[in-house]
Amino acid sequence: MSKKDYLKDINHIKDMMDRSSRFISLSGISGVFAGCYAIVGALFAYFYLFPKPGEQLYIHSWNFSWLIIVAVAVMLLSIVTAIWLTSRKAKKHNAKIWDITTYRLVINFLIPLVTGGIYILIKLNSQHYGLTASLMLIFYGLALVNASKYTVGNIKYLGYVEIITGLICAMFPGYGFWFWLIGFGLFHIIYGSIMFAEEKKG
Known part of the structure; x- marks a missing residue:
């Protein structure tokens, strides 16, 4: 065996070991769906739930309750869609979707997300709404x-x-609403589209 073939085999084994310790990449199209869900939910909230000029939003108002319901619905739809499409992708590549790597991924994802969610609820309970969109984007990114x-x-x-x-x-x-719309809507669609195009090439 030549030195070139030896190095090639070593790199191949290294790549296999690296992939075995990582979760299969999420389906790109699930990112597109998540972005669409976010845009639809945001527009619904903007036209039907946001307070009119001169009015204020309170944590115990029906508007706020429905905003929470819309946000949770968008999140659940995104999660269910991601799990369904990623499961299909995993089966296509004969890969496991639920294993120790998946567990680690979920835990590492939820720690910053849940921490941020609790902190945001604490701030909302104190009637501090100004940085809600910013905090959601930052903790989600983390x-x-x-x-x-x-x-x-x-x-x-x-x-x-x-x-x-x-x-x-x-x-x-x-301008928190618009940044939220761009971050969770537009950027998800762009990222998902890029990933989907790469999946097609592969």
């Missing part, structure tokens, strides 16, 4: 980056973009 080491895809880059968007949003709190 969750993606934290979980990215357990996935094959380049999801960390989406995380970086979400964090940067959240920080910019913090500078313009009066």
